[in-house]
Amino acid sequence: MRYFEQQHQPPREGRVEALDKVTGKGKYAAEYKLDGMCYAVLIGSTIASGKIKNMDLTKAKQVKSVIGFVSHLQKPEVPGFASEAMIKASRFGLPIFHTDTIYFKGQPIILVIAETLEDATYAASLVEVEYETAPFNVDFESSYGAVPMKEAGKERGKLDAWSDAAVVVQEEYNIKPEVHHPMEMHATIAQWTSEDHLMLYDKTQGVNNVQQVIAPLFNLKKEHIEVMSEFVGGGFGSGLRVWPHVLAAIMGAKQVKRPVKLMLTRPQMFIGTGYRPASWQRIKLGADLSGKFLGIHHQAKNETSLYERFSDQITRVTRLIYNFDHLKTEDALVPLNINAATWMRGPGDCTGDFAIECAIDELSYKLKMDPLDVRSKNIAATHHPDNKLPWSSNYLLDCMTEGAKRIGWKNRNAAPNAMREGDWHVGYGMSVGMWNAGRNKTSAAIKMMSNGQIIVQTAMTDIGTGTGTGMKNIAHELTGIPRNKITIELGNSNLPPAPSQGGSTGMSSVSGAVVDAVNLLKLKLAEYAAVTNLKFKDAPEESIVLSETGISLAHEPTVKVSYSDLWKTNKLDTVVVEATSAPGEERKKYAFCSSAAHFCQVRVNIKTGKVKIDKLICVADGGKIVNEKAAANQMSGAAVGGIGMALMEERRFDHRFGGLIGDDLAGYHFPVNADAPIIDVSFIGKPDPHINPTGAKGLGEVGIIGTAAAIANAIYHATGKRLRDLPITADQILS
């Protein structure tokens, strides 16, 4: 990606890609114009379970500009799907166009391709399908009870060792499924540029992942698939998988031998690109009278599809935040006639943390202790409670202290249902969240020109997190080259390989690669400088100083070679370095986490059941903050997502017919501007000493993880009503 830079103007403060975004120039997946491109529309099944008996295309074919169809009855060959065994081995998920079995309502079964979007849409409405129906089940609530659980991770201590705990909370928690709904609907433009070369413009969080998934299906070399994702209109996890529609577009392009554009509709986004699965949890938590936790038993179940099993790993977070001498975690999957679930922002931990943090709040009231003090007493502040490794850094306690100060925690009336303003009851709640801070192998390259301009490249996408801006900031800090002479290119599979942007690993992974690339650049330029000045010969990287104009030595700043001389002497064109950076031995010595504390003040109308969030405060430990503005934006945005999870989001099923109801943005509510207060975000800002060369830990997940529990706890404090099912809607408050 080459970001638009206007060098004749003073550099704007803001993201590297800001100008492209505010002028509408940035191209998202569906916005490329290719010669001969045609339009595809997907048709979903209208039954939830059964077989396709017949497809009648007679009427659809009468639409003049229809070019072709793809279905299990008419399709180009997909070598990787040649047999049932191969389909299974591919782990692609839904074998689109390779089965007559219907697993869920809305399952894509036919692709209609026409010259225009209008014609394709109309023709799709004329296709008639006959089915043989079979019994189905989409009802999680009435199904989970029958599914037995198995151990999730090793048991610590003994479950019955704390049966005499002075205080015990044992409760159940239910969370409705949530859908990612990035504002950009998933889209793919597929173009076969030759028999064995494929070009994809795709909405994805990982261009290299798309290559890896698609290449074996068509026996292609990975590098013969170019994936372009310059601009990605949000993801939240939905772009971590290669979904059936991507393969549909590729098969469509093969079928009609032309580039095919396929953009899902918003209703199709409910059924085609994953969701956070519905969950049931039971928590049993015991403590002694001093508030010290004795043990926890955490059980969880989540819904999953019939054709692919997805565990949200809901109990993982139970092993992360607090010290429990006795801990038992169990989980189970509940298969239903629904599409495949996937990771959604703060996957698993968001769900598990809600139950734990609500249970701890409940326990605190039983103990008549401040929920803050109960947490402080039990947080595993020095060591990872499960693997016992020391934390590389963990400032969760500081996050709590700062958050409490910001909201005025001490000044609240601690008794529930005690603060009233007419019909409005006011309450305070808090919660904490944590996420295993990861880092993945990532490459970055730097190209330098004689005028001192550099281009920093990686294949990593920027889904709105500010990856490019972070890379630029790091390169600027380390080289002294002014920001307007640094260009960032990313989001293309031809660039140095990078993992998908997910699990809060993006900045943690790529920052190390940029640092290493800068070091390589220093060494290489010193080598060239040594041709004219021997003092640069074998200079160690830490002694080499780069600036806007040239290279010098830290201990002898007067020894300097300008870039123009250096290029002239060595007859250089462009200097290119590429570095790969990965986690190493430090992972054996330390445990890594990001964390956050959320505090909120709500106002609950006791007559209407309306919940208004007056204040939402988030304090996070994300290590070094590479780009403060974008990081704060991440955190406040995640908190907005948490408001949705707490108060409104729910993917609803019609149990009689097995389909979704309210499957558009009028039926499925996520927070609008007026649903969220101005969110107060702050950071601890201390670099992690070991995670990577910059000390930046990830942030995307911890911003949402504790939010819903903080809101639910505040609603309890306001009303005295303990609500354990999400979303908390007005009917629950009034019941």
Place this chain on the structure above:
Amino acid sequence: MKKNTNFSRRFFLKTTGAFTLLASIPAVLKATYIQVKEFIVPSKRIVPLTVSVNKKAYQLDSDTRTTLLDLLRENLDLTGTKKGCDHGQCGACTVHVDGERVLSCLTLSAMLVGKEVTTIEGIADGDHLHPMQEAFISCDGFQCGYCTPGQIMSAIACVKEGHTHSVEDIKEYMSGNLCRCGAYNGIVESIQKVAAS
């Protein structure tokens, strides 16, 4: 569709009356009529259209079903206007028609004769960005950027309409524009900044 009857229920209901008449018509003609029903799929209507977008007049032949949003994105290559739902529920496609904010996905292109359409591509003055664009950059009023053109078009209208008296006022009048990244802090700040200047 029932295979044995060879025509759809809707067609049957619609044509029952016609068949009553047909009963007195020779079999050959009846067969012709049944053939004719194969062509009930109406052909599309293309109309000549002159639209003015960002003060530039475009003359084209347009499908009568084409929305302003699809006209911009698919026919005029003005992809700055975004499709987020195609149902008037998200605001990503907001443009100005004669200076008022309008959802282009709910507007048929044929309705635009004699009107002036302004999109995100048309609000800057050459190299000089619109103050709202500048504010969105400096206040970081976006993340992924996909809802941003719609937010900016709505934000300009919000200021013009005078709904900027308080944070609550701004939030209320910007609630037709969804942002899943949740960049509402920066969006409100951008509008406050422009309203104050």
